[in-house]
Amino acid sequence: MNLTIKEQLSSPGGVLKFVVKHNTIFIFILLLIFSALISDVFFTSTNLSNLLKQVSGIGIISIGMLIVILTGGIDLSVGSMVALLAVTFAILVNIVVLPLAILITLTIGFGLGSVSGYLVAYQKMAPFVATLALMTIARGLGFIYSKGSPITFKTPGGEFMSNFANNSTLGVPNIALVFFLIVILTMVMLRYNVFGRLIIAIGSNEEASRLSGIKVNKYKFLVYAISGALAATAAIIVASRTNLGSPNMGMAWELDAIAAVVIGGASLNGGKGTAINTLMGVLILGLIGNILNLLNVPSYPQQVVKGAIIIFAVLLQRFESK
Amino acid sequence: MQNSESEYRVEMTGISKSFGVVSVLEGVDFKVKHGEIHALLGENGAGKSTLVKILSGVHQKDSGQIKLNGQEISPKNTHEGQVLGISVVYQELSLVNDLSVAENIYLHKLGASKFWMNWKEITKDAQELIDSLGFKIDASARVRNLSIVQKQVVEIAKALSEDTKVLVLDEPTTVFDPTDTQKLFDNLFKLKAKGISIIYISHHLEEIIKIADSVTVLRDGVDTGSMAVSDTDTDGIIRLMIGRELKDLYPARTVEIGKDPIFEVKNLTAKNTLVHDVSFSVRPGEVLGIAGLGGSGRTETAKLIFGADKKKSGTILLNGKEINTNTPVSAVGHQIGFVSEDRKEEGVFLPLSIRRNISVTSFTSISNKFGFINVDNEYKNVVGLIEKLNVKTPSSEVNVSNLSGGNQQKVALAKWLSVDSKVIFIDEPTRGVDVGAKIEIYNLINEVAKKGVGVVVISSDMPEIMGISDRILVMYKGTFYGELPKEKFSEENILRYSIGKPLK
Numbered sequence: 001m002n003l004t005i006k007e008q009l010s011s012p013g014g015v016l017k018f019v020v021k022h023n024t025i026f027i028f029i030l031l032l033i034f035s036a037l038i039s040d041v042f043f044t045s046t047n048l049s050n051l052l053k054q055v056s057g058i059g060i061i062s063i064g065m066l067i068v069i070l071t072g073g074i075d076l077s078v079g080s081m082v083a084l085l086a087v088t089f090a091i092l093v094n095i096v097v098l099p100l101a102i103l104i105t106l107t108i109g110f111g112l113g114s115v116s117g118y119l120v121a122y123q124k125m126a127p128f129v130a131t132l133a134l135m136t137i138a139r140g141l142g143f144i145y146s147k148g149s150p151i152t153f154k155t156p157g158g159e160f161m162s163n164f165a166n167n168s169t170l171g172v173p174n175i176a177l178v179f180f181l182i183v184i185l186t187m188v189m190l191r192y193n194v195f196g197r198l199i200i201a202i203g204s205n206e207e208a209s210r211l212s213g214i215k216v217n218k219y220k221f222l223v224y225a226i227s228g229a230l231a232a233t234a235a236i237i238v239a240s241r242t243n244l245g246s247p248n249m250g251m252a253w254e255l256d257a258i259a260a261v262v263i264g265g266a267s268l269n270g271g272k273g274t275a276i277n278t279l280m281g282v283l284i285l286g287l288i289g290n291i292l293n294l295l296n297v298p299s300y301p302q303q304v305v306k307g308a309i310i311i312f313a314v315l316l317q318r319f320e321s322k
Numbered sequence: 323m324q325n326s327e328s329e330y331r332v333e334m335t336g337i338s339k340s341f342g343v344v345s346v347l348e349g350v351d352f353k354v355k356h357g358e359i360h361a362l363l364g365e366n367g368a369g370k371s372t373l374v375k376i377l378s379g380v381h382q383k384d385s386g387q388i389k390l391n392g393q394e395i396s397p398k399n400t401h402e403g404q405v406l407g408i409s410v411v412y413q414e415l416s417l418v419n420d421l422s423v424a425e426n427i428y429l430h431k432l433g434a435s436k437f438w439m440n441w442k443e444i445t446k447d448a449q450e451l452i453d454s455l456g457f458k459i460d461a462s463a464r465v466r467n468l469s470i471v472q473k474q475v476v477e478i479a480k481a482l483s484e485d486t487k488v489l490v491l492d493e494p495t496t497v498f499d500p501t502d503t504q505k506l507f508d509n510l511f512k513l514k515a516k517g518i519s520i521i522y523i524s525h526h527l528e529e530i531i532k533i534a535d536s537v538t539v540l541r542d543g544v545d546t547g548s549m550a551v552s553d554t555d556t557d558g559i560i561r562l563m564i565g566r567e568l569k570d571l572y573p574a575r576t577v578e579i580g581k582d583p584i585f586e587v588k589n590l591t592a593k594n595t596l597v598h599d600v601s602f603s604v605r606p607g608e609v610l611g612i613a614g615l616g617g618s619g620r621t622e623t624a625k626l627i628f629g630a631d632k633k634k635s636g637t638i639l640l641n642g643k644e645i646n647t648n649t650p651v652s653a654v655g656h657q658i659g660f661v662s663e664d665r666k667e668e669g670v671f672l673p674l675s676i677r678r679n680i681s682v683t684s685f686t687s688i689s690n691k692f693g694f695i696n697v698d699n700e701y702k703n704v705v706g707l708i709e710k711l712n713v714k715t716p717s718s719e720v721n722v723s724n725l726s727g728g729n730q731q732k733v734a735l736a737k738w739l740s741v742d743s744k745v746i747f748i749d750e751p752t753r754g755v756d757v758g759a760k761i762e763i764y765n766l767i768n769e770v771a772k773k774g775v776g777v778v779v780i781s782s783d784m785p786e787i788m789g790i791s792d793r794i795l796v797m798y799k800g801t802f803y804g805e806l807p808k809e810k811f812s813e814e815n816i817l818r819y820s821i822g823k824p825l826k
Contacts, residue, residue, distance in 0.1 A: 194685045194693040201682050204671045211630060211668050212682050212737065213654025271673050 023316045024264055024280040027309075031287045039294040047290070049168060052176035053241065055286035057082065058256050059179045059279065060234040063186050064227030065257040066278045070190075071223050072203040072270025073127035077116060077134035078231045078257060082250030084142035085109050085235030090151035090158075090245025098157030106232045112138060113228015117221035131224075135254070142247035150246035158243065165240035175237045182230070186275040199223055203270025259306070260285050263313040284309065328392035331356045331519040332377065332488055337386035339372055346372045347543045349386070354488070357517040359510060361530040361551070363563055364540035364756070370523050373540070374490050377521075378410045379403035390488070404430060407487030411477050411494055419466040424448035426465055427480045451479050456505045470497045470664075471616045478506070482513075489513065490521040495529065496753045499615035499782055500817065507533050525756055527556045528785070539563055560757055571757070572789030573764055577771045579792065580606035582642070584776045585658075585745040587627060590636030595622040596800035600636070604745060604776035609767060611791030612780045615820045619800040620780045621663055624747040628660040629653040640744060654683065659738035663749035663780070665727070669734040672723040676715060677704045679722050679733050684740040707736040712762055728759030735766060745776040752786060764790055784813045798822045 019026050035042045042048075061078040068075045085105055092101035112134065119130035153162060165175050172180075190196035199219050202209045210216050239245040264281035266273025288309060292302045332354040339347040347369045354360045364370050375381045377388065379397030388395050390406055397403040403410075417426050424445040449461035457475045465473060474497050481489055491510075495503045510520055510533060524530060530537060531551060538548040539562040546562050583603035590600040597619045604610045614620050625631045627638060629647040638645055640656055647653040653660070662668035671679050681688065681700055688703060689695045704718050711732040715725060722733055731752070738746055751767065752760045767790060771777050781787040787794060788811040795802045796819035804819040815825055 192695050192697065194689050194695060197678065197681065197685070197695070201671055201674065201678070204673045205667075207668045208662075208671055209682070211628070211650055211660060211662055213650045214682065215651050271671070 023313065024277045024284070027263075027313060027316075028280050028284050028287070031284060031291070035287060035291040035294075039291065041294055042291065045171065047294070049171070049173050049176075051286055051290045052179075053166075053173045054290070055282050056173070056175040056179040057234040057238040057241075057250075058253055058260065058285075059282040060182055060230050060237065061227075061250075061253060062257040062260040062278050062282050063182055063275060064230035065254070066261050066264075066266060066273055066275060067186070067190075067199060067223045068127070068227050069258075069261050069266050069268060070203045070270055070273055071199050071220055072206065073120060073220065073223065074131065074258070074268070075113075075116065075224060075227045076128065076131040076254045077112070077138055078227060078234075079250040079253035079255075080135045080138035080142065081109060081112055081228060081231035082235045082238065082253060083247050084112075084138040084145070085232045086239035086245035086249045087142045087146040087151060087247055088245070089232075089236050089239050090153060091145065093158045093161065094151070094154050098160060101157065102236060105236055106229055109232025109235070110225050110229040113225040113231070114221065116228070117224030120224060121217040121220035139247070146245065146247045148247065150244045150248075152244040153240075158240075161236070161240035162243045165237060175241065178233070178237065180279075182233070183275050183279045190275060195219070195222075200271055204272070256285060259310050263310060265313075265317050281313075284313075328389070329356075330354060330389075331391060332521075333387075333389040333392075334373070334377065335387050335389075337373065337376060337388070338384045339369075339376060339381060340384060345543060347376075350540065350543070350545045351548075352538055352545065353548070354519045354521060355536075356519060357514050358535040359514055359520045359522055359533055361534035361537040362521055362523045362540070363525075363527075363530065363537060363559060368540040368563075368756075369543040370540055371492060374410060374492060374521065374523065377403070377488075378408050378490065401430075404484055407485055408490070409481035409484050409486045409488070410490040410492065411474075411481045412492050415470075415473050415477055417465045417473055417476060417480075420464065422462050422464055423452070423459060423468070423476050423479075424461040426476055427451065427461075427483050429480070430484075448479070448483075451483060452476075455479060455482075455509050457502075469617055471499075471502060474498070478509075486518060488519045488521065490523070492523045493525070493754055494522075495524065495526065496750075497616060497782075499617075499820070500784070502616065503529070525754070525760075526783075527559055530559070531556060563757060571761060571764070572786075573761075573768050575609070575768065575790075575792065577607045577609075577768065579608045580774065583639075584641060584774075586639040586642075588637045588639070590623075590626060590638070591634045592622065592626050593632040593634040595619065595626065595631055597622045597626050597631075599801050600626075602795055602802060604778055606774040606776055607771050608792050609771050609777045609779060609790055611787040611794040612778060612797060613782075613784070613787050613794050613816045613820065614797030616782065618797040618820065620797050621749050622800075623797070624660060624749055624778070624780060627653070628658060628747065630660075654741075657742060657744040659683075659741070659743040659746040661734050661738060661746070661748045661751070663753060665730055665734055665753070670722045670730050670737075673721060675719045675721055676708065676713065676725075676733055677701070677718040680704050680707055680736045680740055683737050687741070703740055707740060711736055711739075711766060726756075728755040728763075731755050731763065732759065732766075735763065739766075739770065743770075743775055745778065746770065747778045747780070749780045750783075751779055751781065752783065760786075784816060787816075788813075796820055 064078060065075055085108065088108055089101060089105045092104055116131050116134050119125040120127050167174055169177060198214055201214065202216055202219055206216060238249055260281035261273060261278050263284055264273065264277035288306055289302060292305060330353045334352040337347055337350045350373060352373060362370050372381060376383045379400045379402050395406055397406060427448045428444050445461050452459050452461060455475060459472050459475060465476065474494065494506060498506065514520060522534060534551045536548055536550050537559060539546045539559065541563065584606045586603040588601050591598040600623055612620050622631060626633060627647060629649045629652055638647055645656050647656060647658065666672060681704065688699045708718055713729050713732045722730055751763055767777055779790060792808060794806040794811065796804050796816055798820060803822055806815055818825055
């Protein structure tokens with residue numbers, strides 16, 4: 001409803017309700033404060049920009065995951081796509097000019113996503129199954145084309161990308177800027193564009209959408225294709241950061257992306273979720289990893305904490321809907 | 323308070339309940355005797371469903387007292403309610419589609435005592451139960467393959483499979499045709515004779531007068547009193563329900579009907595449903611009624627024309643020109659609208675706001691060529707429709723799931739009013755909708771017709787279809803059996819055609 005923040009806060013139990021409603025942002029802020037208190041290295045520009053660089057790749061595929069989940073689907077192939085497309089980009093950047101390498105990589109990403117989209121939308125395959133198949137195919141292709149070992153950038157074009165990916169503009173890492181730009185575009189699209197409105201409508205009631213004359217299949221197809229193109233974007237970024245493309249990249253990233261979307265309050269049934277909350281979800285996951293690293297916590301306990309945070313966030317959302 | 327010889331089976335006193343800041347019930351008293359049919363009435367949103375859900379354990383009361391056979395109870399969940407002998411048949415069907423009829427009926431008992439299931443026995447018991455209700459359904463069939471009428475019967479059988487002392491029926495006949503309704507009533511009378519108390523929620527006042535012993539009317543969460551049905555009549559009940567005198571349920575038709583048909587269907591036959599050789603035409607400004615028994619193919623006809631089902635043969639003409647409506651997308655492209663009978667599953671987007679619901683069909687008029695929406699125009703359009711349809715809501719941003727059935731139906735209609743349609747098919751325009759909202763919807767249908775739209779209304783509600791149509795076509799076994807001009811409208815004539823008999 002159209003209440004101002006002040007009105008929301010002054011209603012009975014208002015503060016609690018406000019916090020619960022915007023729980024993702026509050027968890028994020030709490031984690032920030034906690035991190036700053038616990039470690040004096042945290043609020044250094046090196047650490048923060050490292051954090052942003054680390055989350056940008058996963059962040060971009062999380063946005064793709066979000067729009068797929070909004071339609072009620074899921075895309076398990078994105079992690080493997082990052083690997084295949086990073087390898088593809090590394091190969092291309094060594095043989096063609098940079099803009100062409102970028103363009104072809106994005107097109108292949110869109111094309112692979114289209115395969116999932118075609119299977120889901122027009123062959124009525126369950127999204128989980130279709131993208132699971134694509135996940136194995138993409139990983140396998142990545143190993144085939146790279147012959148199992150990383151491919152390093154060797155051309156000036158590669159060097160340019162590597163510089164771009166590791167430098168900052170106005171203190172913000174360039175690749176984080178790319179991620180933020182994608183978040184903003186998605187936000188605008190979901191709020192003010194017909195495409196965004198329709199995918200949310202499809203996710204909240206597919207049959208009603210069909211009977212409202214919406215081209216349901218077309219939009220379901222498109223979200224997977226876009227998710228593929230975003231996976232390509234993420235692949236270019238992570239490959240450029242490390243100056244190479246490896247078939248081992250993006251391992252289990254699809255799961256982190258799903259986690260980020262869910263922490264951001266989206267419903268796996270579709271129809272509910274926003275880009276800004278997914279951004280928060282991405283940052284929360286990144287922050288946890290970052291602070292635990294600063295505290296020298298080994299990676300296995302880190303996974304336990306991550307899982308616990310997911311449960312906590314989703315329980316809080318249940319509280320909200322009551 | 324151990325008085326088991328109480329006059330009343332159920333005594334609910336001073337029941338209050340609110341959800342968040344919305345108060346739904348305020349100090350409601352509701353008492354049901356042994357072996358009576360007690361009608362619970364009220365407009366949508368009056369709190370009937372909530373009251374029943376408190377009795378059965380779905381919701382918990384904020385304050386008040388519930389007694390069953392003189393003993394205080396407070397069921398914390400539906401299971402506790404069932405153990406106490408309170409069974410509810412909800413308006414929203416709650417069956418598991420992938421299980422068989424028998425499994426659904428005994429679902430709540432699965433694993434309760436025995437480790438191994440005796441499927442043969444269970445199927446046999448279920449079959450006997452259904453047979454005893456007088457309906458023909460195979461107990462081993464999958465629920466997915468049943469018609470909506472059959473599903474409702476299974477739902478009732480499920481409620482009766484328990485040792486039921488209080489049976490609650492929430493709008494049980496909305497999907498039934500008159501013959502099925504009569505069968506249900508016969509069953510209710512049998513149950514009543516056995517001493518079972520029946521709470522009957524319905525908007526069909528004629529039904530209430532026919533079967534109920536007493537009636538309690540809720541208005542805005544407060545009970546306006548209970549009385550014996552013999553002490554009142556339809557008008558009296560309506561007065562209590564809406565708190566005002568009811569002049570005319572069906573608005574006068576003053577629309578000038580055009581000469582040439584705006585829309586024609588010739589020999590339309592479906593690929594996968596029983597619909598065959600359907601031909602009819604609608605003229606601009608005309609309200610054409612389609613009547614028939616449940617399962618006669620009325621909804622299937624509309625869905626076939628709208629492109630939601632596959633066609634085998636036949637032609638469709640709009641303004642005399644042949645058009646192709648093989649998908650809903652192409653039908654909408656030809657400015658054909660369709661309001662589904664299944665509001666929650668096919669009509670509205672429950673988790674989305676009113677604004678997002680209404681806008682879904684009208685993006686071409688409120689967005690530019692890049693698909694960006696002019697939000698100012700959108701608000702103007704939506705708020706205008708909310709006012710015009712008198713949707714009761716604090717704002718356009720409220721989720722449709724929070725609206726009452728009548729208001730949800732208005733939103734489903736608004737979706738098609740926000741675009742310029744040439745023909746609109748409205749399937750069961752007022753199913754589960756209260757009297758006040760019904761009148762508003764009828765007025766709306768009139769207004770749409772006045773703009774020169776051809777309106778096709780499908781309805782099982784006989785007074786309704788006679789009240790609003792200019793002409794009625796009656797379906798029987800998948801095709802039109804007969805046509806009734808206005809002067810021949812009568813329940814008897816419609817029924818005769820519905821069962822494939824000529825008029826007298």
